[in-house]
Amino acid sequence: xxKQTKESKTAEMASDKEQSPPILENLEENLKQIxxxxxxxxxxxxxxxxxxxxxxxxxxxxxxxxxxxxxVEDYITHALSLDSxxxxxxxxxxxxxxxxxxKGKALSIGKEKIVEDQNSLLEGxxxxxxxxxxxxxxxxxxxxxxxxxxxAVTEATTQVNIRGPKDSFTESLGTNLSLxxxxxxxxxLWIETLTIGAVTKTDVSIVHIHGLANxxxxxxxxxxxxxxxVDSILESGYIExxxxxxxxxxxxTIFNTERPDSVAGNLLEGRIALFVDGTPFVLIAPATxxxxxxxxxxxxQRYDVSSLIRILRFMCLLISLFGPAIFVAALNFxxxxxxxPLLINLASQREGVPxxxxxxxxxxxxxxxxxxxxxxxxxxxxxxxxxxxxxxVLGQAAVQAGIVSPAMVIVVSLTGISSFATPxxxxxxxxxxxxxxxxxxxxxxxxxxxxxxxxxxxxxLCSLRSLGVxxxxxxxxxxxxxxKDIFLRTPLxxxxxxRRLVNLKSSVPxxxxxxxxxxxxxx
Amino acid sequence: xxxEVIGPFQLFAMIVLFELGTAVVVPIGLExxxxxxxxxxxxxxxxxxxxxxxxxxxxxxPDLVISGYTRKxxxxxxxxxxxxxxxxxxxxxxSRNLREAGDLLxxxxxxxxxxxxxxxIMVIAVMYILYKGIEVFSRTAEIYFWLIVIMGLVSNFxxxxxxxxxxKNLFPIHPGEWLxxxxxxxxxxxxxxxxxxxxxxxxxxxxxxxxxxxxxxxxAIALSAFLLSFTHAVEMSVLGTDIYxxxxxxxxxxxxxxxxxxxxxxxxxxxxxxxxxxVFFKMSIYxxxxxxxxxxxxxxxxxxxxxxxxxVVVLFSSFVSAENYPMHLKDGIxxxxxxxPFMCAVIPILLFLVHRxxxxxxxxx
Numbered sequence: 001x002x003k004q005t006k007e008s009k010t011a012e013m014a015s016d017k018e019q020s021p022p023i024l025e026n027l028e029e030n031l032k033q034i035x036x037x038x039x040x041x042x043x044x045x046x047x048x049x050x051x052x053x054x055x056x057x058x059x060x061x062x063x064x065x066x067x068x069x070x071x072v073e074d075y076i077t078h079a080l081s082l083d084s085x086x087x088x089x090x091x092x093x094x095x096x097x098x099x100x101x102x103k104g105k106a107l108s109i110g111k112e113k114i115v116e117d118q119n120s121l122l123e124g125x126x127x128x129x130x131x132x133x134x135x136x137x138x139x140x141x142x143x144x145x146x147x148x149x150x151x152a153v154t155e156a157t158t159q160v161n162i163r164g165p166k167d168s169f170t171e172s173l174g175t176n177l178s179l180x181x182x183x184x185x186x187x188x189l190w191i192e193t194l195t196i197g198a199v200t201k202t203d204v205s206i207v208h209i210h211g212l213a214n215x216x217x218x219x220x221x222x223x224x225x226x227x228x229x230v231d232s233i234l235e236s237g238y239i240e241x242x243x244x245x246x247x248x249x250x251x252x253t254i255f256n257t258e259r260p261d262s263v264a265g266n267l268l269e270g271r272i273a274l275f276v277d278g279t280p281f282v283l284i285a286p287a288t289x290x291x292x293x294x295x296x297x298x299x300x301q302r303y304d305v306s307s308l309i310r311i312l313r314f315m316c317l318l319i320s321l322f323g324p325a326i327f328v329a330a331l332n333f334x335x336x337x338x339x340x341p342l343l344i345n346l347a348s349q350r351e352g353v354p355x356x357x358x359x360x361x362x363x364x365x366x367x368x369x370x371x372x373x374x375x376x377x378x379x380x381x382x383x384x385x386x387x388x389x390x391x392x393v394l395g396q397a398a399v400q401a402g403i404v405s406p407a408m409v410i411v412v413s414l415t416g417i418s419s420f421a422t423p424x425x426x427x428x429x430x431x432x433x434x435x436x437x438x439x440x441x442x443x444x445x446x447x448x449x450x451x452x453x454x455x456x457x458x459x460x461l462c463s464l465r466s467l468g469v470x471x472x473x474x475x476x477x478x479x480x481x482x483x484k485d486i487f488l489r490t491p492l493x494x495x496x497x498x499r500r501l502v503n504l505k506s507s508v509p510x511x512x513x514x515x516x517x518x519x520x521x522x523x
Numbered sequence: 524x525x526x527e528v529i530g531p532f533q534l535f536a537m538i539v540l541f542e543l544g545t546a547v548v549v550p551i552g553l554e555x556x557x558x559x560x561x562x563x564x565x566x567x568x569x570x571x572x573x574x575x576x577x578x579x580x581x582x583x584x585p586d587l588v589i590s591g592y593t594r595k596x597x598x599x600x601x602x603x604x605x606x607x608x609x610x611x612x613x614x615x616x617x618s619r620n621l622r623e624a625g626d627l628l629x630x631x632x633x634x635x636x637x638x639x640x641x642x643x644i645m646v647i648a649v650m651y652i653l654y655k656g657i658e659v660f661s662r663t664a665e666i667y668f669w670l671i672v673i674m675g676l677v678s679n680f681x682x683x684x685x686x687x688x689x690x691k692n693l694f695p696i697h698p699g700e701w702l703x704x705x706x707x708x709x710x711x712x713x714x715x716x717x718x719x720x721x722x723x724x725x726x727x728x729x730x731x732x733x734x735x736x737x738x739x740x741x742x743a744i745a746l747s748a749f750l751l752s753f754t755h756a757v758e759m760s761v762l763g764t765d766i767y768x769x770x771x772x773x774x775x776x777x778x779x780x781x782x783x784x785x786x787x788x789x790x791x792x793x794x795x796x797x798x799x800x801x802v803f804f805k806m807s808i809y810x811x812x813x814x815x816x817x818x819x820x821x822x823x824x825x826x827x828x829x830x831x832x833x834x835v836v837v838l839f840s841s842f843v844s845a846e847n848y849p850m851h852l853k854d855g856i857x858x859x860x861x862x863x864p865f866m867c868a869v870i871p872i873l874l875f876l877v878h879r880x881x882x883x884x885x886x887x888x
Contacts, residue, residue: 333632337789445636445644447792448628451799452648455663459652462662476662478532 068147570717
């Protein structure tokens with residue numbers, strides 16, 4: 001992704017504005033210019049409408065595929081067919097009369113505006129508007145007719161759940177926003193749209209609930225978005241990486257989801273969502289570490305089960321982070337920690353294995369990663385074959401061939417499975433990466449190395465911030481009132497007070513108090 | 524730059540971790556025999572009074588570290604050199620903690636790893652966290668506070684249910700032994716670990732709620748005193764006076780005896796972890812105090828730049844200062860007897876009195 005320096009970019013944009021040529025009076029000339037600017041593209045459709053007196057020509061211009069054909073046809077027949085106007089007017093209609101008539105008709109379609117320079121005309125065309133140009137006028141009517149092909153709303157594929165709504169976001173910004181609107185029927189759900197990407201001109205929408213979201217946070221979020229100067233935004237991941245505060249941290253500080261209910265829940269907690277056109281993944285900020293281990297389903301199932309499952313997830317985090325490292329440390333440095341019968345057992349298993357423990361771990365871990373990576377890209381029926389051949393056959397054969405010991409297979413596969421128990425895939429990836437680091441350190445320094453790495457890791461986590469909110473909150477800084485929804489999920493009637501996004505008071509306390517009273521059962 | 528602040532609970536967690544630090548693992552107050560746990564409690568009021576002196580000085584000069592108000596109270600010509608004395612003492616004390624941790628690790632598991640490697644890894648972690656600032660440090664302390672509490676509960680519980688506790692090792696306590704207990708409480712336990720809180724004079728300027736400083740500190744000191752006393756009582760009751768005073772790390776020896784149903788046996792890792800965490804926090808606080816006092820004395824705008832020099836000095840003095848562990852212990856006794864009381868108690872109390880005196884008679888300009 002070519003990234004230009006800020007100065008040259010802004011200079012270029014400024015010159016763009018100045019040089020933008022006006023729309024010409026001559027219709028023929030105008031149309032030619034549009035065609036040449038779009039490189040005589042075949043999907044540019046120009047429909048000419050000649051008037052009876054052969055003077056008042058008009059033309060409708062749009063790009064095929066970006067528009068909703070039905071609406072365009074409907075609009076053009078009403079606005080440009082002259083019969084309806086001719087009936088009322090006694091003489092031949094003037095250009096201005098036709099212009100205002102067409103503009104009036106546009107009301108039935110929806111958004112319409114008047115453009116006067118060629119650049120905004122092209123921008124409009126490319127975002128799916130239909131342009132109406134008239135002979136002899138230096139302005140054009142731009143009617144919003146965007147439509148075109150898109151994927152239907154389907155079941156979520158990356159964040160599956162058992163109980164809960166089955167819809168998920170699509171690639172269309174409008175559809176995605178409507179999915180959230182349907183869930184939060186409140187006038188305080190505010191949406192603002194801006195365009196990012198000098199070439200792609202991608203629409204992104206900042207969504208928040210007015211009165212719940214912190215104004216200062218919102219300001220900072222807007223500021224960060226406005227500081228993005230790149231050519232292309234193809235997925236929300238670009239924006240995520242560009243606005244992250246700590247760019248070299250292995251941990252994600254912005255949450256993403258493709259579930260509308262998750263977005264709605266987070267908006268109600270006072271967070272800000274960022275929708276990007278062209279991707280089903282919506283960004284949510286500020287994110288805290290513990291958010292990545294919660295799922296929306298925790299709130300749909302009963303509290304006791306959910307709490308246990310949450311504890312299980314945190315256990316899995318520890319296993320997937322420290323599992324192989326502790327095994328290596330125990331076998332290399334701390335044999336006395338293992339009960340003697342088990343130690344003899346392990347030693348006899350390793351009798352024929354020619355490698356040190358850490359090499360054995362790495363061999364299996366790398367194999368596991370290969371199987372995993374290969375399985376992801378495969379079509380699902382083949383993916384299963386890969387995992388069966390890779391997991392069962394290879395593991396069994398490796399043990400029989402004496403390359404690895406059976407206990408090692410247990411440790412590595414338990415670690416691998418544990419890492420799938422993290423609901424957020426990006427967090428699981430970070431843990432996967434850090435696992436290798438910790439395994440190496442433990443091979444060198446044993447438990448002491450693990451303890452020191454753990455200290456550094458937690459210090460690093462404590463130093464992260466997401467939109468100003470400490471990443472480890474509410475554990476550090478500790479907020480006793482917020483503990484009921486971190487490691488446990490207490491019954492819903494305990495959670496009447498909204499989690500305060502640690503130490504940052506809402507700048508509009510009146511409204512938030514009002515809202516708090518209105519819907520006490522959100523979360 | 525925004526001023527870094529720490530909240531009451533963060534200060535609480537830091538004080539508890541600092542107090543427990545090494546004191547929970549190494550034997551303290553050997554003179555009092557099996558009444559060591561009483562000595563710890565007897566020294567508590569003195570510790571609290573000393574803390575109140577620090578807190579009072581902080582409330583008089585909320586934005587200054589100890590070297591700052593020493594110069595205000597005693598004048599530049601006495602104050603500056605006197606505060607300079609804190610630097611070697613703090614760094615040496617930090618390096619002593621490091622040495623103790625390194626020696627436990629070497630004697631328990633890492634018999635073939637050079638002490639330089641072990642200590643330098645710890646110092647790297649300390650430098651990293653100090654580089655991140657006191658706010659990050661205090662948050663980390665909060666998380667580890669819970670970890671230490673949980674590990675303490677688990678190990679005490681396990682020691683008790685495995686039936687190792689023999690109360691006859693603790694009682695009876697004769698009247699003469701009360702006097703002995705008092706004798707070891709003052710000054711040795713009073714100074715280590717309570718007096719060492721003098722480091723917090725460098726941290727208090729970052730404290731957010733000024734009026735809670737006394738309540739938080741007293742609560743934290745009392746809690747750590749009870750935890751310390753309880754842990755040492757358990758160790759003493761398991762090992763008996765004789766072994767307790769001869770072993771280098773009584774807690775380590777205690778935990779190796781645990782065997783519950785032939786399944787939970789070998790919990791040495793918990794002790795090692797406790798010691799690593801304790802030493803880490805204690806040493807970091809020492810280094811932090813040294814860094815901020817040095818920054819104040821030499822007018823360094825960005826204290827972070829001193830983190831690496833201080834860390835390197837601490838690292839080298841940790842294994843250069845004594846040839847072997849017995850010598851290290853011998854140095855420690857002298858250090859505890861002659862130098863620490865002066866730095867931890869005499870100077871702060873002197874400052875407190877002089878400040879009162881000068882204010883009473885309007886001697887400030």
